[in-house]
Amino acid sequence: MATDMPIRIGVMGCAEIARKVSRAIHLAPNAVIAAVASRSLEKAKLFASSNGYPQSAKIHGSYESILEDQEVDALYVPLPTSLHVEWAIRAAENGKHILLEKPVAMNVAEFDKIVAACEANGVQFMDGTMWAHHPRTAKLKEFLSDSDRFGQLKNIHCCFSFAADEDFLKNDIRVKPSLDGLGALGDAGWYAIRATLLANNFELPKTVTASPGAILNESGVILSCGASLSWENGQTATIYCSFLANLTMEITAIGTKGTLRVHDFVIPFQESGASFTTSTKSWFNDSVTAWVNPPSEHMVKTELPQEACMVREFARLVGEIKNNGAKPNGFWPNISRKTQLVVDAVKESLDKNYEQISLSGH
């Protein structure tokens, strides 16, 4: 592998998030930025120069053009959600591996078309859930899977909110029904749902019920909502997501023997490391006035920021296919699909006045 050329990634669209991922591609040791595309050549040029793109990076004035670029192995696609199905399929059909921003589609039916195109063309799919790739996340999973320290999961609560400003609430693509019609649920809720799935070994819940009190804008886009989830084996979860409340991102997972807490699961407080808190067999002292086995904090350092870890893993999988004839890894599209299924179920429950939605059979 040491002699393999870095994977050549093209950036398809100049969204704000593409700045962060461009930096991540720079940082990833096995990837390089090969091209950028915008519907405007000028915009693409400006984006490339203001984001330190190498001279070698090609500038494309249309999405069609980057799809045909033979020196691009893979595309990072941060387009509005409603455009995913069209452009991800066209990317796959052009043999490009795809790193697609979340939510992956407007609904799972659309996403299934993307997956089918990826499978038909033998390309790797991964969504842009950065925190999944932080080395802390592997440590969280290790604790959650530990039958001595954590036991069996009973309940998990995950939330992600941020207080969007007036301009965002009026003009951001995430509040436009024709662009990112899932609003806060598809954007912030995606992460909270993914965390509940992670803690449940990516088993789908049996039921999903939106919580009364959701807030929609005048176009019907979700600005804030919550939901209760329940699993076949008795686990339960609650999620909350919002564009209308102070930046907060929490996981509290409670097992029969242990508890996990994370306060910055989506984007860590600091770039160089991230912590989590665990407790095991917590109880009270004899006089029930203080704790025995209270929580303790654990720090996980990272050399690369989580988004660069994501690009590195994506490029590694693409390299396995390109250089070693491996098949695309099915784990990543599989968990994208499950996350989208739960997003869809919350949306359906909201649309049906908080009715309980069954996911049995999926």
Add this chain to the structure above:
Amino acid sequence: MATDMPIRIGVMGCAEIARKVSRAIHLAPNAVIAAVASRSLEKAKLFASSNGYPQSAKIHGSYESILEDQEVDALYVPLPTSLHVEWAIRAAENGKHILLEKPVAMNVAEFDKIVAACEANGVQFMDGTMWAHHPRTAKLKEFLSDSDRFGQLKNIHCCFSFAADEDFLKNDIRVKPSLDGLGALGDAGWYAIRATLLANNFELPKTVTASPGAILNESGVILSCGASLSWENGQTATIYCSFLANLTMEITAIGTKGTLRVHDFVIPFQESGASFTTSTKSWFNDSVTAWVNPPSEHMVKTELPQEACMVREFARLVGEIKNNGAKPNGFWPNISRKTQLVVDAVKESLDKNYEQISLSGH
């Protein structure tokens, strides 16, 4: 007030929790243990001697007997919930002020009878929610009420769970339908519900909906459940309570401008002080790779443990009535009633297969 005699408290029942409250009465500067009652004189004697009761404390072999003790101003009543309505009313009718363990009754109709008896007899009522009296709680309230640092509440999640052992799950009064039939909801859920009310200025929610996945024992007593609450002005809350999961007690309250987190709200990690975490106007740095205005921790020291603060406040109110002709303070029974109303609504929703319960009109 300095020359007033301490309030003479009788302990009515030798439950495990009565050991802790006996110590609290010892510690409170304005209260003294005057008597203890059990249905067995031997048991009451043993309880008094093993809990350092003063020689002056009278030992009663029946509940009737302590009710008639003229040297008792007030009673602490830790009897099983199903007995509250009978004995609290009899206590009030005997002119005793009442510190009653929670849940205050099996339902609000029972509790209203207790309140009516207290009002008719001019006695103070307070429930045994200790954490309400920790000086930290006043600081939490201060933050939650701060329009600059916290803004308006949008969502609050509160949970309280502990992993009961086999003996508890088989024999404790809290799993017996005839004794504490509300189970984990009345015991642990009480605190979580109270915290959501505190954050909502004790306004009742508009709707209460139990979350799918509750666990009941074979007698129908709740061992684990959750609920979603929504308020008229758009606030939402989720609660979770359980006898089946590792000791955990969390508050996460998110406002338009700030976030509050408490990790040990029911019983602090340490007796001498307790902390909470706040953040205000949290956001990301320019590259969206770290936080600006991350949470910071605040420690609140306490000279008296929270349960002694509770006794001190109760005795202060009783002293105002006894020595200064004040009227009973209506705040405490009022918030007990609201907590019970929400407990009842969660129970009703569970009984009706997770139907949404309206509290409008209460």
